[in-house]
Amino acid sequence: SSSSSSSPSRSLLRSIEDNNKNDNVVADLHPHDYAVDINVTNFDAVLRDTPATFAVVEFFAHWCPACRNYKPHYERVARLFNGPDAVHPGIILMTRVDCALKINSKLCDKFSVDHYPMLFWAPPSKFVSGGWKPKQEKNEIRVIDDARTADRLLNWINKQMGSSFGLDDEKFENEHLSSNVSDPGQIARAVYDVEEATSTTFDIILEHKMIKSETRGSLIKFLQLLVAHHPSKRCRMGSAEVLVNFDELCPLDMDSTSKQENNDGKGALGNIQICGKEVPRGYWMFCRGSKNDTRGFSCGLWVLLHSLSLRIEDGESQFAFQAICEFVHNFFICEECRQHFYEMCSSVSSPFNKTRDFALWLWSAHNKVNERLIKEEATLQTGDPKFPKMIWPPKQLCSSCRQSQSQSGIQWDQDEVFKFLTDYYGKKLVSIYKDKNNHESDKSGAALDDLVVSTNAFVVPLGAALAIAVASCAFGALACYWRSQQKSRKYFHQLHSYKEI
């Protein structure tokens, strides 16, 4: 939070700089602005898809000096609600539209923007295909008429919502978070986390340009799984796009410094966003911990893996098993995690041929991790008090899953567990992203759509050639992110001894 003696803009800048120093990796992964820049091409999509309850849209012009001076004020408020370190995530989406850009002029006209900056407030969906006219009655979009400083803007919001947000509210003061482990409906929110975990995974891989020849095939396998069975349609679309263009994005003759490094330093792969550009970031709706270094990404990844395991067809179960094992082994660079997971993978002796068997295997593998962590967290006190590790699912979620409990452990009714998992990860956790629109302008959209609609990943027309392709793209960059996220955890030290395999 900022000190009261310096100007808000400078203290804000300083706090961003400090963040950068402390946490280069995360800072690099996320833009320094908290408010989201949107324009006519994504305005509707962003506001339609955000999980936030309210949105603020600022219309400004980049040449306008008053707007430049206003920006730090707006950002101070946006810091509270947007971004990976949001203090109050998922409540308000703060956005801005530059009316000085030609493409936005019609959009700004629709909102009768006659001065800069001009701020509007409404539930996000009201902005979709919406507009505003002076003296118009019954418009749910409201002009924020007193927002000259960060204080005033936040006051206005507080009055509107009956809330008491403060500019100095601290990061991750989430102790009040209720864990709700017994609410089966909670999982529906996790689709955002699964999208975010997917995007984060690929961001890290791309940001660090670490694609290697020996892991390239594993990435392709995992992408195939995502194309067909990711619970979010936009991630299926994005994965398909990467997969279809894989040989161009990551050519066989590419060395890791040349083609990967074009103009923006990220290369062709860097222009691809695996779940689309509009994926909300920094929310961790279902996976939000009460502490800054718990849950989040790794929780989102588990949820993704479980949902994949429940969506596949019987005939895909061995492929899914291999794809997931290899993915964790190659790209989840928490040494302890991947080693344990790999041991569990290696101890499987016969191939899976039923969805049920693989889903139950993954469930049981996750429980083995939980079991170990229950003990570790008790000794090391590294757990999240609001979200203690437990053998899962707890009775409150599925009482019929447990036949009996004795000293030797829980006797599970595996049919009931499978039924429960199918409902929980298969039915409740679904994409709420409304398809169309976004890809209408995309020339490959229709083809991708066809590809995505096909439920069989293995008809993806790249097939075997790519799967066996050997390239020199280096790969596997979760390490830094994991390190930065898990500083206080026990295995932090082990990470330093990580050696690439």
Ligand SMILES: Cc1cc2nc3c(=O)[nH]c(=O)nc-3n(C[C@H](O)[C@H](O)[C@H](O)COP(=O)(O)OP(=O)(O)OC[C@H]3O[C@@H](n4cnc5c(N)ncnc54)[C@H](O)[C@@H]3O)c2cc1C
């Ligand atoms: C593949 C993998 C291996 C990992 N290995 C380690 C490790 O060795 N050491 C370590 O310290 N951390 C490890 N982690 C991280 C750790 O498991 C947790 O993800 C992290 O501590 C956050 O925990 P969480 O409380 O959010 O719950 P998570 O364990 O992340 O679970 C997320 C959600 O999944 C659900 N869930 C819980 N158990 C199950 C289950 N058995 N089946 C289905 N759903 C379930 C619950 O709703 C839970 O909230 C690993 C993560 C992954 C993805």
